[in-house]
Amino acid sequence: MEQDQDRAQAKKKGFKQKTKTPMPMQDPEVRIENFSSVELGYDESMAFEESNRCIQCKDPFCVPYCPVEIDIRSMMDAVNEKDYEKAYQIICKDNLFPAITGRVCPQESQCEMVCIRGKKGEPVGIGFLEKFLADWARERGIRPKAEVLPPNGKKIAIIGSGPAGMSAAADLIRLGYAVTIYEALHRAGGVLIYGIPEFRLPKHIVDFEIENLRSLGVEIVLNTLVGRTITMDELIEEHDAIFIGTGAGLPYFMNIPGEQLSGVYSANEYLTRANLMNARSFPEAPTPIHQAKRVAVVGGGNVAMDAARVAKRLGADEVDVVYRRTKKEMPARADEISHAEEEHINFLFLHAPVAIHGNEDGWIDEVELIQMELGEPDDSGRRRPVVIPGSNFRKKYDILVMAIGQGPNPLLARLTPYLKTTKWGQLVIDPDRLKIELDGKQPDEQSAAPDIPILCAGGDIIGSQAGPGGTVIAAMGHGKIAARTIHEELEKREPKQPSAE
Numbered sequence: 038m039e040q041d042q043d044r045a046q047a048k049k050k051g052f053k054q055k056t057k058t059p060m061p062m063q064d065p066e067v068r069i070e071n072f073s074s075v076e077l078g079y080d081e082s083m084a085f086e087e088s089n090r091c092i093q094c095k096d097p098f099c100v101p102y103c104p105v106e107i108d109i110r111s112m113m114d115a116v117n118e119k120d121y122e123k124a125y126q127i128i129c130k131d132n133l134f135p136a137i138t139g140r141v142c143p144q145e146s147q148c149e150m151v152c153i154r155g156k157k158g159e160p161v162g163i164g165f166l167e168k169f170l171a172d173w174a175r176e177r178g179i180r181p182k183a184e185v186l187p188p189n190g191k192k193i194a195i196i197g198s199g200p201a202g203m204s205a206a207a208d209l210i211r212l213g214y215a216v217t218i219y220e221a222l223h224r225a226g227g228v229l230i231y232g233i234p235e236f237r238l239p240k241h242i243v244d245f246e247i248e249n250l251r252s253l254g255v256e257i258v259l260n261t262l263v264g265r266t267i268t269m270d271e272l273i274e275e276h277d278a279i280f281i282g283t284g285a286g287l288p289y290f291m292n293i294p295g296e297q298l299s300g301v302y303s304a305n306e307y308l309t310r311a312n313l314m315n316a317r318s319f320p321e322a323p324t325p326i327h328q329a330k331r332v333a334v335v336g337g338g339n340v341a342m343d344a345a346r347v348a349k350r351l352g353a354d355e356v357d358v359v360y361r362r363t364k365k366e367m368p369a370r371a372d373e374i375s376h377a378e379e380e381h382i383n384f385l386f387l388h389a390p391v392a393i394h395g396n397e398d399g400w401i402d403e404v405e406l407i408q409m410e411l412g413e414p415d416d417s418g419r420r421r422p423v424v425i426p427g428s429n430f431r432k433k434y435d436i437l438v439m440a441i442g443q444g445p446n447p448l449l450a451r452l453t454p455y456l457k458t459t460k461w462g463q464l465v466i467d468p469d470r471l472k473i474e475l476d477g478k479q480p481d482e483q484s485a486a487p488d489i490p491i492l493c494a495g496g497d498i499i500g501s502q503a504g505p506g507g508t509v510i511a512a513m514g515h516g517k518i519a520a521r522t523i524h525e526e527l528e529k530r531e532p533k534q535p536s537a538e
């Protein structure tokens with residue numbers, strides 16, 4: 038009775054509370070000296086308080102706006118009952134990786150964007166709660182209770198261990214398939230491991246959630262570059278279906294003079310050195326990274342924010358983010374921009390590099406920048422940056438990091454002639470079911486040809502052909518759709534017989 042009264046009172050308070058229960062954070066002056074998590078996480082009382090802000094809509098908008106359709110409403114109910122394990126297991130039914138998505142999902146443009154509480158205040162902190170539950174469970178050694186169907190004798194190969202491949206594997210293993218992930222790198226996780234910095238996504242957490250996959254029976258074969266170490270044809274021979282989730286690991290450059298100079302990094306290389314190769318611990322770790330004092334980072338997305346914040350933590354005194362539009366047009370998440378501002382990252386808005394000048398040793402010395410102004414909107418609806426003639430000036434930097442975007446990993450398609458690509462190098466797929474279009478064999482013909490495995494693709498390798506892409510959760514959503522397609526098709530087939538040799 039007393040408990041019911043307390044709960045009613047907490048609900049009443051929650052309804053009145055217009056803003057999210059604040060997330061405890063590391064102080065900016067302290068955190069720029071370390072790589073530990075910026076967000077410290079809710080405790081139980083904060084999580085309970087925040088769950089009371091949810092008005093438990095009968096027909097919640099948040100659920101369909103989650104690409105993996107987590108039953109957010111039931112999760113909220115369970116948090117509200119203080120049954121954290123139940124809440125965790127509710128998430129895990131649809132997502133085996135909540136500690137990852139709770140940290141990196143752009144909730145503001147998905148579940149939280151449509152939260153009714155956001156109309157007159159801040160939406161419910163769905164992401165904060167997801168992160169809390171995943172951490173709460175991990176700290177107690179609790180793993181997802183996943184039902185795995187008995188083996189059905191059919192084999193699936195997954196190429197790439199990023200979020201797309203992980204999510205496809207999670208669904209297929211539970212349906213009784215034998216699932217093997219082939220990964221080119223020596224560690225599984227894709228961008229989650231090599232790109233996103235430790236202070237946003239600690240790597241032991243990624244490893245823990247990948248272990249969820251392994252514990253269900255998924256085999257992960259590392260150091261295997263499909264196309265070279267093993268060919269597509271070999272995989273086709275042995276498997277009933279193949280999912281390609283090879284991501285977008287090809288960095289773009291601007292093609293300006295001086296990009297070949299030492300000290301010019303792609304964000305991909307810079308972040309891989311700092312994260313995957315642990316270069317921040319050089320010389321204890323074998324990979325070095327230049328200890329720069331003045332750093333220019335070119336770009337305005339999340340990758341640029343990550344590179345700039347890593348540079349600061351590696352000891353830079355001055356980090357300039359050079360962006361050709363204004364803050365309003367920046368594609369980076371608002372939170373990431375404000376965290377970067379708190380960490381004394383400078384922003385050179387309406388500027389772009391036009392050349393990089395080197396010294397006699399072949400190292401970057403100065404970057405020549407030009408000022409821009411905003412003109413008419415372009416195809417993306419954002420106002421087009423226009424050069425202001427004669428506004429060039431030079432600024433000294435020790436390194437420059439290009440973070441202007443990346444394209445699909447081209448190797449597999451290049452080495453496998455029947456994989457069709459768009460002009461941007463993405464694999465051509467059927468956008469509803471994510472089946473790959475092969476040169477000479479359309480998806481329907483594949484279904485009718487039992488010698489050809491079912492081939493699907495998802496994640497960054499398909500770009501936005503199946504809706505907005507470029508996020509961890511979109512890649513995971515693709516993995517789910519592809520798993521459904523593969524299952525629908527394979528249900529109608531006998532397992533492939535091993536080859537005679």
Ligand SMILES: Cc1cc2nc3c(=O)[nH]c(=O)nc-3n(C[C@H](O)[C@H](O)[C@H](O)COP(=O)(O)OP(=O)(O)OC[C@H]3O[C@@H](n4cnc5c(N)ncnc54)[C@H](O)[C@@H]3O)c2cc1C
Pocket residue numbers: 141142143196197198199200201202219220221222226227228229232233261262263264282283284285286308339340343446448449495496497498506507508509510512
């Ligand atoms: C620095 C950075 C920060 C980001 N921050 C965020 C964020 O905060 N939130 C968010 O939602 N998204 C973020 N993104 C985007 C997000 O990480 C990607 O959209 C997502 O990782 C795509 O998943 P994927 O599985 O398609 O590919 P990836 O994560 O790229 O994984 C692909 C994997 O395939 C492997 N591979 C490639 N070719 C082969 C081959 N031939 N054989 C075997 N293996 C192969 C690669 O080694 C890699 O491990 C960020 C991206 C970067 C680069």
